[in-house]
Amino acid sequence: MSKTENYSTPFSLADSIQIQADAVVSKTIINKPTGTVTLFGFDEGQSLSEHTAPYDALAILIDGDAEISISGEWFHVIAGQSLLLPANKPHALKAATPYKMLLIMIKE
Numbered sequence: 820m821s822k823t824e825n826y827s828t829p830f831s832l833a834d835s836i837q838i839q840a841d842a843v844v845s846k847t848i849i850n851k852p853t854g855t856v857t858l859f860g861f862d863e864g865q866s867l868s869e870h871t872a873p874y875d876a877l878a879i880l881i882d883g884d885a886e887i888s889i890s891g892e893w894f895h896v897i898a899g900q901s902l903l904l905p906a907n908k909p910h911a912l913k914a915a916t917p918y919k920m921l922l923i924m925i926k927e
Contacts (some may be wrong), residue, residue, distance in 0.1 A: 833881050836860045838917045843867065854925045861885070861914035869911040876904040876924040883918025887911070 834844050836858040843865045849856040854874070861883075861902050869888070878887060879901045887894050887902055888911045895915065896902050912920075 832858060832921055833919055838862050838919070841865070846854055848921075853922065853927045857922045857924075859920045859922060861912070861918050861920070863914050863917050865912040867911060869909045871907055871909050872904070872924065873906055874924050874926050875906045876922055878902045878904060878912075879921040879923070881919040881921060884915040885918050885920065886913040886915050 820889045835848075836844060838844075838860045839862060841862055841864075841914075844860045846858045848858060853887070858881075863923070878885075878896070880896050880898050882898050887896055887904075888909075889902075889904060890908050890910075893904060894902055898918075
C-alpha cells in the first residue's frame with residue numbers, strides 16, 4: 820500500500836467511548852453495506868428492550884458486566900467474554916454495571 824491509501828493508527832476501544840450518566844451511547848467505527856462495527860457504552864441500569872435484527876451479531880464485552888437475553892434466556896457476560904446474537908432471534912441487553920461493548924454485525 821502506498822502512503823496515500825487510507826491507514827488507521829492503533830487505538831484503544833475502551834478509551835474510544837465514554838459512559839454517560841443515565842444513558843446508552845454509541846459510536847460507529849465501521850459502516851459498510853456488508854456490516855457494521857459499533858461501540859456502545861451503557862450506564863448501570865440502562866437497557867435496550869427486546870428486539871430482533873435480520874443479521875447475526877457478535878457482542879464483545881470490553882469493560883463491565885452485562886445481562887443479555889436471547890429468546891428469553893438470560894446470560895451474564897463479563898469483560899473479555901463474547902456472545903453471538905443469532906439473526907431473527909429476540910434479544911435484549913441490561914447493564915449490571917456500567918459496561919462497554921463492541922458489536923459486530925455481519926449483513927452478508
